[in-house]
Amino acid sequence: MSEPRRISLCCADLGNLPRAAVEYLVLNLNTRQRQVEFEFLPVSATSPLLSPLGPGALISLDQFHRRATELVARVAQDMEHQSAAYRLPKPSLGRMVFVSLATLDGHYYYIYEPEYSAIFLGDWNTKMAPPSILESLLTLIIREGIYALVPNTTAGLTHYATRGCVGDFNASLRDTRYKVLQGFLCSECRGSVEAAVGSEACAAWTALLGKSWIGTVADSTSPATIVKKLGYNLFLTEGFAPTYRERFLQLLQEDGTKEFLKLVSAVLAAVLAAAILLWLKLK
Numbered sequence: 001m002s003e004p005r006r007i008s009l010c011c012a013d014l015g016n017l018p019r020a021a022v023e024y025l026v027l028n029l030n031t032r033q034r035q036v037e038f039e040f041l042p043v044s045a046t047s048p049l050l051s052p053l054g055p056g057a058l059i060s061l062d063q064f065h066r067r068a069t070e071l072v073a074r075v076a077q078d079m080e081h082q083s084a085a086y087r088l089p090k091p092s093l094g095r096m097v098f099v100s101l102a103t104l105d106g107h108y109y110y111i112y113e114p115e116y117s118a119i120f121l122g123d124w125n126t127k128m129a130p131p132s133i134l135e136s137l138l139t140l141i142i143r144e145g146i147y148a149l150v151p152n153t154t155a156g157l158t159h160y161a162t163r164g165c166v167g168d169f170n171a172s173l174r175d176t177r178y179k180v181l182q183g184f185l186c187s188e189c190r191g192s193v194e195a196a197v198g199s200e201a202c203a204a205w206t207a208l209l210g211k212s213w214i215g216t217v218a219d220s221t222s223p224a225t226i227v228k229k230l231g232y233n234l235f236l237t238e239g240f241a242p243t244y245r246e247r248f249l250q251l252l253q254e255d256g257t258k259e260f261l262k263l264v265s266a267v268l269a270a271v272l273a274a275a276i277l278l279w280l281k282l283k
């Protein structure tokens with residue numbers, strides 16, 4: 001069996017989006033297939049390397065292109081220095097993928113270059129939900145894994161028409177909704193992936209895109225439940241973090257709260273019944 005391709009993720013400051021929820025969900029992909037390994041590079045989001053990519057920042061596309069190659073080299077260098085400081089072996093980095101909540105001035109949300117990719121989610125707003133921003137990010141990262149397996153990616157996995165396929169070309173982040181929600185590979189894209197990795201592995205990646213493996217919060221052992229504990233309810237939260245309304249709805253769904261509300265209702269009903277009886281006697 002050949003060595004897995006490696007995707008080295010380098011996250012800028014993710015603001016209110018729970019970083020642990022993102023990391024857990026992406027690393028869970030490593031347990032469900034053997035062709036690609038995702039890894040997060042421990043580069044500080046506040047380092048001078050990544051701070052220009054923080055949430056709310058506006059970056060010129062030209063400026064990012066000019067800096068990106070240097071950024072890849074410097075992140076790799078930084079990783080080497082850190083590994084040496086801890087007396088660890090020299091790291092073997094994979095294809096680097098930057099994740100940022102900044103906005104490019106041309107409003108591109110994704111950049112694919114031979115040496116690196118970059119995902120920019122600064123244009124996200126809750127009107128784009130469903131899906132949630134976390135589901136969108138996850139799909140874009142799974143697609144990066146599929147891209148790593150298919151030679152000549154841009155020709156084999158991109159088409160202009162919208163089919164709800166991960167290979168749909170979408171000019172704006174808003175238009176990615178269907179590829180995230182449907183989570184499948186059209187016959188054309190499936191053909192490219194099957195030619196690269198075989199039908200069994202292709203089926204495994206299609207299942208990852210479908211996201212049913214995330215499960216539900218009713219199952220205490222599912223990834224959905226763990227992600228919820230890490231601060232993001234995939235079935236309620238749409239944006240970067242839960243709103244007050246989403247927190248309230250989550251509270252109502254929790255068993256303890258349900259039982260408490262039942263008790264309060266029963267007490268109120270008993271008080272009301274006693275008040276009516278008293279009123280009838282006094283008449």
Ligand SMILES: [Zn+2]
Binds near residue numbers: 157166187189
């Ligand atoms: Zn397709």
